[in-house]
Amino acid sequence: MTRYSAAELRQLKAEDTGRPFDLAGKLDVPEAALVAAEVGHGTIRIEAAPGRLIPAVQALGEVMALTRNRSCVIEKVGTYNNFHDGDHAAMTLDPEIDLRFFPSQMVHAFAVEVAGDKGVRRSVQVFDAAGDAVHKIHLRETSDLGAWEALKRDLALADQGDEIEFAARKPVEPAKAAADQAAALREEWAAMTDTHQFNGLMRRLKMNRLGAYRIAGAPWAQPLAVEAVPQLFERLLAEGVQVMFFVGNMGCIEIHSGPIHSVKPMGPWINVMDPRFNLHLRGDHVAEVWLVEKPTKRGAALSVEAFDAEGMLIFQCFGMREEKGGDAAAWDALARSLPQLVEVAA
Missing domain, CATH: 3.40.1570.10 (HemS/ChuS/ChuX like domains)
Structure with missing residues (x-):
C-alpha cells in the first residue's frame, strides 16, 4: 500500500x-x-x-x-x-x-x-x-x-485527524466445499423451511455459498451460462416481472423490490436508470451464474446469483413474494428458461 x-x-x-x-x-x-x-x-x-x-x-x-x-x-x-x-x-x-x-x-x-x-x-x-x-x-x-x-x-468524533491507519484488506474466500459432506448437504438443504437457515447450514458443514452450489446438484443448484445475466435484465424489462435484487458487501446489503423500467448497456456495463432506482453492473466481471432453489414454508425460493472469478458474490435476484405483488409462476418460468451452462467436451 x-x-x-x-x-x-x-x-x-x-x-x-x-x-x-x-x-x-x-x-x-x-x-x-x-x-x-x-x-x-x-x-x-x-x-x-x-x-x-x-x-x-x-x-x-x-x-x-x-x-x-x-x-x-x-x-x-x-x-x-x-x-x-x-x-x-x-x-x-x-x-x-x-x-x-x-x-x-x-x-x-x-x-x-x-x-x-x-x-x-x-x-x-x-x-x-x-x-x-x-x-x-x-x-x-x-x-x-x-x-x-x-x-x-x-x-462528530473527538478525533478529527486527517490520517487514519487502515487494516489490510481480507482476500475473498474462494469456493469452499467438502465433497464427503455432499449427501449431508443435500439432505439438510431439502429439509430447510426458510432461506435464512442456509447460512447456518454452511457453518455446520464448513462450506461457503459457492462451494455448496458446486456440489449440491439439481434441483438445488444448477449452473447457468454467463449470458444468462444480460438476458435476465432484458427479460425482466420486457416481461415486467417484479423481483427482489440484492447487492452488497461484507458490511451492507441493499435491496430493490419491484420491476425494472430501463436497461441501458454501455461497454461492459449493464445499467438500470429508473427514476428512483439505478444499478450499474460490470457484466464482464461475471464468471459463474447459478440458478438456486431453496425450500421454504411458502414454497420454493428461486434465485439467480452471479459470482466473479475470485468467488465473490456480485448479486442475487429473487422473485417478489406474492403477498408483495409478485408473480411466482412468471418468475419461475423466466428463471428456469435462462440459458444453462453447457460443458464443452475436451
Missing part, C-alpha cells in the same frame, strides 16, 4: 475528475484515505455505529442510498424508515430504502461537504476497517439541512 500525506491526497483528488473509487485503485490507497484527507476541509469524522447513525439519517428525509461491491453499484432514492438495531445485524425496512447492516464492518464514517458548480454536495460515507466503502448516503435538494447540521454536531 502506497503512503501519501493528507495534503498530497487532497492535491491528487483536486487534479482528478474520475470516481474516488477509481482514483484509490490507481493510487493504491483505501478509498477512505481520500475522504479522511479532507477532514477539516469540509469533512467531519462521525460515529459509524448504525444505532447512532441511522436515526440521524432518517431525520434527513429523502436521500439517495448507495451500496456497492467492486462489480455492482445499487442506488435507491427514499427515506430511512423502520430501523431495527442489533449487535450482529441491523436493518431498515422500507419499500424503497431496504437495507441490512452488519455493524462490526462499519468502522469509519464521515459527513462530507463538497462545493461544486451546482452548489454543495452533502453525503454520509461509511467504510470498513480496510477503508473500503460499506454504504453511502447522498442528500438531495429536498433533504432537511437542519437535520444535517444536527447530524454533524451530534455524531
Whole structure:
C-alpha cells in the first residue's frame, strides 16, 4: 500500500475528475484515505455505529442510498424508515430504502461537504476497517439541512485527524466445499423451511455459498451460462416481472423490490436508470451464474446469483413474494428458461 500525506491526497483528488473509487485503485490507497484527507476541509469524522447513525439519517428525509461491491453499484432514492438495531445485524425496512447492516464492518464514517458548480454536495460515507466503502448516503435538494447540521454536531468524533491507519484488506474466500459432506448437504438443504437457515447450514458443514452450489446438484443448484445475466435484465424489462435484487458487501446489503423500467448497456456495463432506482453492473466481471432453489414454508425460493472469478458474490435476484405483488409462476418460468451452462467436451 502506497503512503501519501493528507495534503498530497487532497492535491491528487483536486487534479482528478474520475470516481474516488477509481482514483484509490490507481493510487493504491483505501478509498477512505481520500475522504479522511479532507477532514477539516469540509469533512467531519462521525460515529459509524448504525444505532447512532441511522436515526440521524432518517431525520434527513429523502436521500439517495448507495451500496456497492467492486462489480455492482445499487442506488435507491427514499427515506430511512423502520430501523431495527442489533449487535450482529441491523436493518431498515422500507419499500424503497431496504437495507441490512452488519455493524462490526462499519468502522469509519464521515459527513462530507463538497462545493461544486451546482452548489454543495452533502453525503454520509461509511467504510470498513480496510477503508473500503460499506454504504453511502447522498442528500438531495429536498433533504432537511437542519437535520444535517444536527447530524454533524451530534455524531462528530473527538478525533478529527486527517490520517487514519487502515487494516489490510481480507482476500475473498474462494469456493469452499467438502465433497464427503455432499449427501449431508443435500439432505439438510431439502429439509430447510426458510432461506435464512442456509447460512447456518454452511457453518455446520464448513462450506461457503459457492462451494455448496458446486456440489449440491439439481434441483438445488444448477449452473447457468454467463449470458444468462444480460438476458435476465432484458427479460425482466420486457416481461415486467417484479423481483427482489440484492447487492452488497461484507458490511451492507441493499435491496430493490419491484420491476425494472430501463436497461441501458454501455461497454461492459449493464445499467438500470429508473427514476428512483439505478444499478450499474460490470457484466464482464461475471464468471459463474447459478440458478438456486431453496425450500421454504411458502414454497420454493428461486434465485439467480452471479459470482466473479475470485468467488465473490456480485448479486442475487429473487422473485417478489406474492403477498408483495409478485408473480411466482412468471418468475419461475423466466428463471428456469435462462440459458444453462453447457460443458464443452475436451
